[in-house]
Amino acid sequence: MRAFLLSLALLLSVLPLGGHAQSRLPGLTEGVEYNTIDGGQPYRQLPPGMVEVAEVFAYTCPHCAHMAPMIDDWSRTLPAYARVVYVPGVFGRDDAWARAYFAEETSKTIPLLHRRLFTAIHETGDLPRNADVSQITQYASKVPGVNAAAFSAAIRNDAALLPKLKLAYEFSQRSGVEGTPTLIIAGRYIILGNSYENLLVNARKVINALAPRHATTSARPVAPAGPSKPRS
Incomplete structure (x- = not known):
C-alpha cells in the first residue's frame, strides 16, 4: 500500500454537500477535519452507542510504525463509548x-506482537519487509508469552482467515482508503490532518461530535486492552 502522505489529505477535494447533509458534524x-x-x-458491528475508530494500517508502512505508539497512547484517552479497531491492509x-x-487476534497475542x-x-x-508466513511464525515463537503452536495454526488456517x-x-x-495509516470513524468519516498529531486531534473532535446522548467525552477511567509497548 502506498505510504500515507499526510499533506495530501488537505488537498483532497471537498465532497458534494448535498448528499451529506445528514452526515455533517456540528x-x-x-x-478540514x-x-x-x-x-x-463500520468495519465491525459494535454494541449500540459505541463509536468505531478504525485504523487501516500495514506493518511494512514506516508511517504506521511511527504512529503505532501514538495510537496506543491516544486510545487510552478516549471516552468509554469509543473503541479502536485495527484493520490490516490486504x-x-x-x-x-x-x-x-x-493470527494475533485469534491467538490473543496483539499486546505481545502488534508493536513488536x-x-x-x-x-x-529482525524481519524483512517481504517476510513470509514461516519467517513471521519463527519470530513470533521466540516472543515470551506467545503460544507458538496456536499462532502457527492461526496464521495458516485458511478457513478462518479468508x-x-x-x-x-x-x-x-x-x-x-488510498494509503496507510488511515483513520475512519463510525465507518462514515475519514479523518484529515497535516501531521500525525493533527490527525489524532481531528479524530478526537469527530469522536466527540458523535457522542451518544448523555455520554461523557472525557477519557475512560481504565485503559483499554490493546497493543502494549514491546518488552525489552
Missing part, C-alpha cells in the same frame, strides 16, 4: 502480514 468543517464516505459502513489471500495480524512486528521490520531488522481477509479488503475499498 462545529466541524468537512474538508474529515471527509464523508458515501455509503460508509494485498491478496496470501498476504503474510495481514495473516499475521489476524513494527519494531522488527523498521528498527531492528473471510477476515475479505472483510478487511472490502472495508478499505468501500471506504476509499
Whole structure:
C-alpha cells in the first residue's frame, strides 16, 4: 500500500454537500477535519452507542510504525463509548502480514506482537519487509508469552482467515482508503490532518461530535486492552 502522505489529505477535494447533509458534524468543517464516505459502513458491528475508530494500517508502512505508539497512547484517552479497531491492509489471500495480524487476534497475542512486528521490520531488522508466513511464525515463537503452536495454526488456517481477509479488503475499498495509516470513524468519516498529531486531534473532535446522548467525552477511567509497548 502506498505510504500515507499526510499533506495530501488537505488537498483532497471537498465532497458534494448535498448528499451529506445528514452526515455533517456540528462545529466541524468537512474538508478540514474529515471527509464523508458515501455509503460508509463500520468495519465491525459494535454494541449500540459505541463509536468505531478504525485504523487501516500495514506493518511494512514506516508511517504506521511511527504512529503505532501514538495510537496506543491516544486510545487510552478516549471516552468509554469509543473503541479502536485495527484493520490490516490486504494485498491478496496470501498476504503474510495481514495473516499475521489476524493470527494475533485469534491467538490473543496483539499486546505481545502488534508493536513488536513494527519494531522488527523498521528498527531492528529482525524481519524483512517481504517476510513470509514461516519467517513471521519463527519470530513470533521466540516472543515470551506467545503460544507458538496456536499462532502457527492461526496464521495458516485458511478457513478462518479468508473471510477476515475479505472483510478487511472490502472495508478499505468501500471506504476509499488510498494509503496507510488511515483513520475512519463510525465507518462514515475519514479523518484529515497535516501531521500525525493533527490527525489524532481531528479524530478526537469527530469522536466527540458523535457522542451518544448523555455520554461523557472525557477519557475512560481504565485503559483499554490493546497493543502494549514491546518488552525489552
